[in-house]
Amino acid sequence: MASYELNDAAVAHARHLIDARQYVLDSDWGESQPSAEDENGYLESHSWDDYASWHLGLTVGVTDETKARYGFGFGDFRRLHRTGLIACVYRAAEWRHKKIEIAAHELLQHLDDTSA
Numbered sequence: 001m002a003s004y005e006l007n008d009a010a011v012a013h014a015r016h017l018i019d020a021r022q023y024v025l026d027s028d029w030g031e032s033q034p035s036a037e038d039e040n041g042y043l044e045s046h047s048w049d050d051y052a053s054w055h056l057g058l059t060v061g062v063t064d065e066t067k068a069r070y071g072f073g074f075g076d077f078r079r080l081h082r083t084g085l086i087a088c089v090y091r092a093a094e095w096r097h098k099k100i101e102i103a104a105h106e107l108l109q110h111l112d113d114t115s116a
Contacts, residue, residue, distance in 0.1 A: 004057035004071055006099040013053040017080040018111050025115055029083035032076055039067060042077045056088055057100050072100055082111055
């Protein structure tokens with residue numbers, strides 16, 4: 001199983017999206033999460049740093065500027081999805097990536113407080 005570090009820049013980006021009300025509260029994450037084709041299209045016009053800002057996890061030991069480096073996506077490259085954060089919490093808890101689980105949970109609480 002891969003090890004992940006928390007991507008602090010992505011946490012800040014997610015918080016900014018929440019504060020700017022750039023989020024979707026009700027979506028089917030399985031349908032909303034970017035496909036490999038969507039990711040490739042995004043990377044054609046954005047930097048790897050921009051791509052990284054949509055992922056809470058950085059895979060340890062994997063080279064930067066490869067898609068394998070980035071995990072725990074939470075948005076569709078335009079808006080944060082509440083269901084994306086829920087998926088991050090669930091997957092991080094399941095795989096025992098505690099820092100990512102806690103960060104995703106705190107972002108989810110911030111989203112719920114902001115959108116209430």
